[in-house]
Amino acid sequence: MVKIPVRNLFRVKTKEMLLGFKTDSVVVFEDNIELALSHREIIMLRYVLEALRSLPELPIVSKYVLRNYYSNGIYVSKSINKCFESMITDMVKDQNINRDKRRIVVDMYRDMYTSINLIYNEVLYELLDYATTLSILDFTEIQSDPDLLASIEKVKKEMTKESIDKSYEVLDYIIKNKPEYANNTIARAYISGTVNPNQVRQMLAVRGFVTEIDSRIFKYPIATSFTLGLYNIYDLAIESRSGAKALFLSNKAIQEAEYFAREMQLITMVVRSIVQGDCGSTETINWLVRDASMAGKSDIPNLVGSYYLNEETGKFEAITLNHTHLEGKVIKLRTALSCKYKDKDKVCTTCYGELSYGVHDHTGLGHSSSTNMTAKVSQSILSTKHLVGSASSGSIVLTDTAKKFFMVKNKDSYAFRANILGGKMKIKLLVDQKSGFGIKDIKPGDDVRKLNPLRVSRVSMFAIVTEDIKGNVEYYPITVKTADRYGAFTYEFLEYISNKGYTLDDNDRYVIDLDDWKSGVSFITLPQVEFNFLALSKAIKSEFKYMEQDSKGIPLETPESLLQKVFDLINSKLDVNIALLAVTIYAFTVADPENGDYSLGRFSKKARLARIEDIISHRSLGAGYAWEKVMDRILSPISFESKHPVSHPLDVMVKPNEVILNKYKTFKW
Numbered sequence: 001m002v003k004i005p006v007r008n009l010f011r012v013k014t015k016e017m018l019l020g021f022k023t024d025s026v027v028v029f030e031d032n033i034e035l036a037l038s039h040r041e042i043i044m045l046r047y048v049l050e051a052l053r054s055l056p057e058l059p060i061v062s063k064y065v066l067r068n069y070y071s072n073g074i075y076v077s078k079s080i081n082k083c084f085e086s087m088i089t090d091m092v093k094d095q096n097i098n099r100d101k102r103r104i105v106v107d108m109y110r111d112m113y114t115s116i117n118l119i120y121n122e123v124l125y126e127l128l129d130y131a132t133t134l135s136i137l138d139f140t141e142i143q144s145d146p147d148l149l150a151s152i153e154k155v156k157k158e159m160t161k162e163s164i165d166k167s168y169e170v171l172d173y174i175i176k177n178k179p180e181y182a183n184n185t186i187a188r189a190y191i192s193g194t195v196n197p198n199q200v201r202q203m204l205a206v207r208g209f210v211t212e213i214d215s216r217i218f219k220y221p222i223a224t225s226f227t228l229g230l231y232n233i234y235d236l237a238i239e240s241r242s243g244a245k246a247l248f249l250s251n252k253a254i255q256e257a258e259y260f261a262r263e264m265q266l267i268t269m270v271v272r273s274i275v276q277g278d279c280g281s282t283e284t285i286n287w288l289v290r291d292a293s294m295a296g297k298s299d300i301p302n303l304v305g306s307y308y309l310n311e312e313t314g315k316f317e318a319i320t321l322n323h324t325h326l327e328g329k330v331i332k333l334r335t336a337l338s339c340k341y342k343d344k345d346k347v348c349t350t351c352y353g354e355l356s357y358g359v360h361d362h363t364g365l366g367h368s369s370s371t372n373m374t375a376k377v378s379q380s381i382l383s384t385k386h387l388v389g390s391a392s393s394g395s396i397v398l399t400d401t402a403k404k405f406f407m408v409k410n411k412d413s414y415a416f417r418a419n420i421l422g423g424k425m426k427i428k429l430l431v432d433q434k435s436g437f438g439i440k441d442i443k444p445g446d447d448v449r450k451l452n453p454l455r456v457s458r459v460s461m462f463a464i465v466t467e468d469i470k471g472n473v474e475y476y477p478i479t480v481k482t483a484d485r486y487g488a489f490t491y492e493f494l495e496y497i498s499n500k501g502y503t504l505d506d507n508d509r510y511v512i513d514l515d516d517w518k519s520g521v522s523f524i525t526l527p528q529v530e531f532n533f534l535a536l537s538k539a540i541k542s543e544f545k546y547m548e549q550d551s552k553g554i555p556l557e558t559p560e561s562l563l564q565k566v567f568d569l570i571n572s573k574l575d576v577n578i579a580l581l582a583v584t585i586y587a588f589t590v591a592d593p594e595n596g597d598y599s600l601g602r603f604s605k606k607a608r609l610a611r612i613e614d615i616i617s618h619r620s621l622g623a624g625y626a627w628e629k630v631m632d633r634i635l636s637p638i639s640f641e642s643k644h645p646v647s648h649p650l651d652v653m654v655k656p657n658e659v660i661l662n663k664y665k666t667f668k669w
């Protein structure tokens, strides 16, 4: 076979390759690897290489062959993106490139855009003859599989979550393993990940449990697939109710979510841009990197790009997907919250992290950070019906043992009933190390309000130990976990632990003496983490809108604890990088609200968080006027009250004369 040096491919135009290149060949890459590639692979390689046109310094290595980015052996829509990602990463890391890398990124992005356009304009149109569509026969071929039909029959008999899950497993197994479906279009789409597996399950296995508009789950599941058809009045009726949910979500819910998005944009727009370089900040935040057992999934993918202090080298190092050894550890993290750059409306690239390679110098940093988050929330509300398969849920139901001691407070918390504590019986709480993984880090006098309770404990069960005057000891285990919800100790109880301390028993479990704990106060709460994107959207908004305050109106939340809370909340269901969230939270810090200074909190000893309404009303006149309560704002003296309004370009356009005169103290009657 002919050996082609990879760089020689540049000599032929893409379209000429596409139409004329018909021979499988060996390509010699610049990492000295020779690969035998099919002619199709070489043609696609030629298109992908277009992205490196302005960067002759970067070696063209064998990993840029697209087959490395297939999903389950099939080319998918993400394959090219992943290949480009690996090129950018190599460019950033390559020590031999002496040009300004941030400048190169701009050229690369342009060339990648060109590459994709060429593929779209040339390849797609040449391939129309080979395009394939779905046919009902593809569905019926799989649907009539005897194993699958048997599993559906079983759902009909048992009507349980277990039998539904089993039918999904059977479907997955036959699609992936039975040779007769190897060329079935649906099977290929399912395996490659180009279609949402939940939709295939509903089409071919069973529809499963569905919910009423108010998220209540109907008692019996729909034990048939859309291909087999819904053929009794019960199935039709409840599916219709569930369909109404989608209608509701695409109107009312989207309005609410998008309104929240607008408020976020008005607030975060003051964080104007990114600045190249290192502000030299030595401040970090302590971050517990959770693994799958603590959070359901690892934190690492959403921390990628941020700098943390590598204790061994003493240097800041960017987190990559390979940093899984950080899981379970508390690391010192640089974020926008601790940036010290002199202009407080800017964040340096070191504090922001390596995601800055994707941020243009002129990008409105705050605006783009908050929209990244809110766009994902809105989109997931719209897709709810497609994302959610069979519904599942759980709420606190006290077992008989639990009823002896507790009552349910606010539907989601455990509190002791009256007259249980403080009597002659000694009562202790016992919880294992795994459930209370963060308790060991709480020192007496710590400000527990800086912690997110969910990062201290993840309680699946605990036990109450009682000892009467005669020394008889009784042991009552209580299970907290319901479905995928775990309990967490409340702030009040963490404060109690911090003051009261704990001991360890022979099995290394925490023993907490409840002598001074009060009845009626929640000590374990089950967070609302049900799979419901509207609820998620509302929960996120309420973090920014209603911040819990002390008697003087000062939020109890700190920027660090709010960052943890919002990170955990959003990433329980979506994926938003910490760099974006940190910028968003930074925009919620204010310098000195008592004295009317609502500008960003950096460099101020009196800095604290403020709520959506307070910031929009007091910070930028431009934002204030663009907000909902226009009449209140414009016609009320409150617009002119603020002593240090942030200078925003828009403000000049709306700032009345009086304000300017007032600022320069030349106002005389």
Ligand SMILES: [Zn+2]
Residues within 6 Å of the ligand: 278, 279, 280, 281, 338, 339, 340, 341, 347, 348, 349, 350, 351, 352
């Ligand atoms: Zn900085």
